[in-house]
Amino acid sequence: MHAAKPGLRALGIAESYSGREQSTLAGVVMRKDLLIDGAAFTRVTVGGSDATDAVVRLVAGLARRDINLLMISGCVIAWYNIIDPGAVQEATGLPVIVATYEESEGLADDIRHHFPDDPDRLAAYRRLGDRTPVRLHTGYTLFIRPCGISPSDAARLCNDFTHEGRVPEPLRVARLVARGVVRSALCGGVVSP
Known part of the structure; x- marks a missing residue:
């Protein structure tokens, strides 16, 4: 992957947690010039x-x-449902x-509290390892776990995809889209202003 390539495409994936049995994941394909180039949705079990x-x-x-990179908003989603970035990288x-x-401070204590009989969940969380802080050009700090990409290239891409604030645009837009889908479903298919 050429991190400097202007046509590079990232798939940003974010969740909208509704507190029900299923949570919504949205994926937004975005080019490095911030043009949105596709979207997809799926469900995950709370x-x-x-x-x-x-x-x-x-x-x-x-x-x-033509997708060059995945950006995921968090490894622990849908009430402690854990994403394994290494397995995602290997599969895709x-x-x-x-x-x-x-x-x-981490979520180990919370996982032990809510899932005392699930040592596999705690082990999956511990396998995630430490996060790397990245100081963005916007002045904010983002915490990343890169997999299949060097931390320096990951930091550069996070900077390239962040227009303002601390959230890279593919993730910001994916989160907005996921929320819109959830709200639409809650409103009977009509999104209210």
Whole structure:
């Protein structure tokens, strides 16, 4: 992958958690010049263990060969459903950058509290490893877990895709789209202003 390539396309994936049995994942394909070039949706089980499969399913459903990179908003979604970025990278053949936006003491205690009889979930969380802080040109710090891409290239791409604030545009737009889908469903298919 050529990180400087102007036509580079990222698939940003973000969730809108509705507190129900299923949560919505939206994927937005965006070129480096911030042109939106596609979208896809899937569901993930709240409190389940299917987040990695859901991300792989979303990528496969697009059936596109021009996506160069996956950006995912968080590894722990849908009430402790954990995405394995290494498994996503292996299944898709694409580099993965998982981004989070705040410093944290971690979620191990919360996972132990809510899932005391699920050592596999805690082990999956621990395998995620540490996050790398990236200081963006906007002055904000983003925390990333790159997989299949060097931390320096991942940092550069996060900067390139961030227009303002701390959220790279593919992730910001994917989150907005996921929220819109959830709201639309809650409103009987009509999005209210």
